[in-house]
Amino acid sequence: MNTSSLFPRLKCAVVLIIFTVLGLGPVPITSVVGLFVVIFRPQWFKNLVDRIYGDK
Numbered sequence: 001m002n003t004s005s006l007f008p009r010l011k012c013a014v015v016l017i018i019f020t021v022l023g024l025g026p027v028p029i030t031s032v033v034g035l036f037v038v039i040f041r042p043q044w045f046k047n048l049v050d051r052i053y054g055d056k
Contacts, residue, residue: 004051004054004055005051005052005053005054005055008048008051008052009052012048012052016030019033
């Protein structure tokens with residue numbers, strides 16, 4: 001695994017774990033963020049995907 005993509009992968013994993021813990025409450029946060037990404041296609045998400053899979 002390339003070390004340049006290791007930090008974004010770990011960062012995503014930590015954020016998803018936090019979302020999972022927060023999602024145990026009445027509002028499903030992970031689904032809301034996923035829906036936001038699908039509808040609005042923000043630039044930060046494309047940049048994140050490029051950093052994660054840039055070494056392929």
